[in-house]
Amino acid sequence: MISPQTIEQITNRIDIIDVVSEFVKLKKRGANYLELCPFHNEKTPSFTVSPSKEIYKCFGCGKSGNTITFLMEHEKYSYAEALKWLAQRYNIEIQETEVSDETRIVQQAAESLHAVNNFAQKFFTEQLLHTEEGQSNALTYLEERGYNITTIEKFQLGYNPQIKNVFATAAIKQQFNHDILLKSGLVVNRNDELIDNYRGRIIFPIHNTTGKIIGFGARIIGSADKAPKYINTPENEIYIKSKILYGAYFARHAIDKSNECLLVEGYTDVISLHQAGIENVVASGGTSLTADQLRIIKKYTNNLTIIYDGDAAGIKAAMRGLDMALEEGLNVKLVLIPDKEDPDSYVKKVGTSSFKKFIDENKKDFILFQLEILLKEAGNDITKKSDAVNQIAESLSRINKAEDFTRRQAYTHECAAILKIDEDGLINLVNKYISERANKDDKQQHDKIETNNTETVKDNLFFHPDEAQEKNVLRVLLEYGVNKWNNKQTIAEHIFEELQQFRFDDTDMEKLFETYRKQYEEGLNPSAKTLLYHEDEKIRSLVVNVTLFPFELSQRWDEVLENIQVLNVDNSMRDVTMSLNYFKLRKIKKMFEQNQHDLQQSKNWNEMLQLMEIHKHLKGIEMEITQQLGTVIMK
Numbered sequence: 001m002i003s004p005q006t007i008e009q010i011t012n013r014i015d016i017i018d019v020v021s022e023f024v025k026l027k028k029r030g031a032n033y034l035e036l037c038p039f040h041n042e043k044t045p046s047f048t049v050s051p052s053k054e055i056y057k058c059f060g061c062g063k064s065g066n067t068i069t070f071l072m073e074h075e076k077y078s079y080a081e082a083l084k085w086l087a088q089r090y091n092i093e094i095q096e097t098e099v100s101d102e103t104r105i106v107q108q109a110a111e112s113l114h115a116v117n118n119f120a121q122k123f124f125t126e127q128l129l130h131t132e133e134g135q136s137n138a139l140t141y142l143e144e145r146g147y148n149i150t151t152i153e154k155f156q157l158g159y160n161p162q163i164k165n166v167f168a169t170a171a172i173k174q175q176f177n178h179d180i181l182l183k184s185g186l187v188v189n190r191n192d193e194l195i196d197n198y199r200g201r202i203i204f205p206i207h208n209t210t211g212k213i214i215g216f217g218a219r220i221i222g223s224a225d226k227a228p229k230y231i232n233t234p235e236n237e238i239y240i241k242s243k244i245l246y247g248a249y250f251a252r253h254a255i256d257k258s259n260e261c262l263l264v265e266g267y268t269d270v271i272s273l274h275q276a277g278i279e280n281v282v283a284s285g286g287t288s289l290t291a292d293q294l295r296i297i298k299k300y301t302n303n304l305t306i307i308y309d310g311d312a313a314g315i316k317a318a319m320r321g322l323d324m325a326l327e328e329g330l331n332v333k334l335v336l337i338p339d340k341e342d343p344d345s346y347v348k349k350v351g352t353s354s355f356k357k358f359i360d361e362n363k364k365d366f367i368l369f370q371l372e373i374l375l376k377e378a379g380n381d382i383t384k385k386s387d388a389v390n391q392i393a394e395s396l397s398r399i400n401k402a403e404d405f406t407r408r409q410a411y412t413h414e415c416a417a418i419l420k421i422d423e424d425g426l427i428n429l430v431n432k433y434i435s436e437r438a439n440k441d442d443k444q445q446h447d448k449i450e451t452n453n454t455e456t457v458k459d460n461l462f463f464h465p466d467e468a469q470e471k472n473v474l475r476v477l478l479e480y481g482v483n484k485w486n487n488k489q490t491i492a493e494h495i496f497e498e499l500q501q502f503r504f505d506d507t508d509m510e511k512l513f514e515t516y517r518k519q520y521e522e523g524l525n526p527s528a529k530t531l532l533y534h535e536d537e538k539i540r541s542l543v544v545n546v547t548l549f550p551f552e553l554s555q556r557w558d559e560v561l562e563n564i565q566v567l568n569v570d571n572s573m574r575d576v577t578m579s580l581n582y583f584k585l586r587k588i589k590k591m592f593e594q595n596q597h598d599l600q601q602s603k604n605w606n607e608m609l610q611l612m613e614i615h616k617h618l619k620g621i622e623m624e625i626t627q628q629l630g631t632v633i634m635k
Contacts, residue, residue: 002080002095005095006092006093007083010083010087010090010092011068011533013090013092014054014066014068015051016055017051019067019070019086020033020049020056020067020070023038023074023075024047031050031051032050032051033048033049033050033051034046034047034049035049037061037063039256040058040060040063046058047060050547053529053532053547054067055528055532055544057544057545064541064545066532066544067086068082068083068533069540071085071086076209076252076300077209077210085210109236110238112180113180113237113238113239116176116181116186117184117212117216119171119174120171120184120186121158121203121213123158123170123171124159124203124205125153126158127159127161128158128203137200137221139152139159141202142202145268146275147272151271151275154250154274155204155271155274157202157205159201159203160196160200161196161199162199163199164195165187165193165196167187167198168186168194168196171186172194178194182194185197185216185236186216197231198216200220200221201218201231202219203217203218204217204218204219204246206244206246207248207250208238208248209248209249214233214238214244215232215238216232216233217230217231217246217285218231219267232285241285242290242293243290243296244293245282245293245296245297246270246282246283246285247267247271247274247281250270250279251270251274251281251282252300255282255301257280258280259301260301260305261281261301261303261305262305263282263284263289264282264307265283265308266285266342267283269283270282270283271344273355276348278352282296289325290324291324291327294324295328302330302331303331304325304330304331304333305333305334306334306366307335307337307343308335308336309340322366322367322370323394323395325366326366326398327400329404332366332367333365333366334363334365334366334369335358335359336362336364346358367392367395367396367411368414368415368418371418374387374388374392375418375419388419389429390429392419393432393433394433396408396415396430397431397433397434399411412426412427412430467506469583469585470504470505470583471509471546472579473495473499473579474512474546476491476495476572476575476576477495478527478547479547480572481516481526481527482527483572495576495580498584499580499583502583508538509542511538515534516531528547532544
């Protein structure tokens with residue numbers, strides 16, 4: 001793990017404008033910066049970046065956070081990957097907390113593999129583009145296949161010469177360790193001699209989602225006889241086949257923007273579609289889809305369209321990933337390419353517009369497609385039709401997230417109609433599969449799943465009644481807390497004292513308030529900036545929402561309003577007083593309502609007298625506050 005000292009170094013050096021500008025063209029607007037949001041399509045800019053508060057917020061889609069969360073959201077980095085990206089940018093050496101010897105060995109091996117892969121990519125690209133053998137053998141072949149130089153350079157394609165050890169010799173000259181070279185799969189050992197593994201092949205570098213090269217695919221030029229068409233990197237510390245989607249690094253922004261991922265089988269499918277301007281595409285590398293690959297897709301979108309060959313093998317390959325995709329909550333569509341074509345050949349044959357049109361017009365819902373295939377195979381065979389019912393019910397049972405309950409209901413209704421069976425019977429069969437899987441995985445999960453199937457999902461979009469007032473108190477606490485209130489107290493201490501008899505209705509806001517209070521009492525001088533990097537994501541998000549607003553006062557207000565200073569003056573005391581008074585008035589209003597209700601319900605004279613005294617007391621507090629404000633705020 002990255003040490004706290006390193007994290008502090010990174011957060012102290014961060015310039016949010018510098019980092020966000022790498023991905024978004026920001027325009028200065030007053031004290032802040034504004035631009036079209038990179039997270040959703042919009043025509044009017046609502047993406048605001050505050051350099052003073054070191055936060056961003058889109059007032060259109062609601063995305064918000066700090067520099068680290070921007071990298072995590074925009075580049076789909078993990079927390080550690082975002083920190084490493086920033087450390088590299090600001091030339092900060094990463095120190096890690098104490099790790100085991102075993103972990104250290106794995107980390108060192110991973111670093112060495114990244115280094116040798118990076119060297120190999122540059123070597124192979126040089127051989128392809130700038131040697132006679134590479135140009136005549138490989139570059140000519142690629143150009144004949146329809147790939148232009150821009151595409152070749154974008155995907156960093158290369159060529160390994162026919163000479164048995166030209167790469168091995170170059171790598172050893174660069175002092176790469178023999179064991180690492182063997183582990184990378186770039187060379188093999190023949191009679192105690194290192195020999196190039198990819199001789200005479202076109203090289204396809206494989207990148208992880210951060211752009212690092214983790215392995216290679218090597219394709220034979222032309223048709224293969226006895227030799228395999230493709231050779232891939234063997235699994236090692238950084239190359240795990242089940243966790244890789246070819247092209248994910250190049251496709252991530254396009255998938256995010258279009259809110260759809262196209263999944264194909266091969267490297268050339270991805271490259272050809274990119275060249276045609278269809279960039280939201282990745283490949284499974286010819287393997288069966290895995291849960292890890294589907295989770296990579298889910299980082300960018302919930303909408304997956306699988307594009308496979310229309311033959312029996314293509315259909316079978318597509319069907320294998322169905323259940324896992326449903327479990328991950330993905331909306332899956334299927335497109336089968338016609339006429340014994342594949343996506344690579346078909347897009348070259350019909351062109352970009354026709355290819356896109358074909359995809360849009362021929363998307364089939366995956367579950368309904370599966371049902372269609374099963375019924376076609378069953379024909380009039382009662383036993384096979386019964387098997388089809390069970391198989392569909394088992395697939396439907398995979399749609400088991402609470403938020404997908406309505407989707408499963410719709411599928412169940414439609415499938416029952418197509419199968420011409422009782423809908424309640426199909427529902428019971430689906431629930432049976434859910435229960436069986438729950439019992440098998442974890443007996444305690446059974447009740448939870450049943451609850452998810454019957455409970456209505458609560459709507460969390462409504463604001464809490466006191467949200468505005470509670471937010472404002474937190475805002476002034478974060479902004480002015482460490483400032484002096486008087487000779488004896490800071491503003492934070494004054495707020496703590498004023499709110500002794502009051503609580504926040506919103507549990508997250510209460511948590512932020514108590515977190516601030518705890519850090520303050522420990523002498524840490526908390527602020528919006530320090531809490532912006534708190535380990536709790538809810539606290540980080542709330543700090544952004546509390547402190548950043550869509551509008552700011554123009555710097556010309558002091559000129560427009562003669563004799564009145566609006567800006568460049570310390571309004572903290574007034575701001576704190578007003579915020580506290582509004583907050584307390586809101587709480588008192590609710591106390592009034594509760595007291596009035598109790599008074600109406602009470603049938604005991606002594607209790608009624610007591611409640612009337614409480615009413616009088618609350619009225620006195622309200623009058624005192626409204627006199628300070630100079631107006632009656634609450635009716």
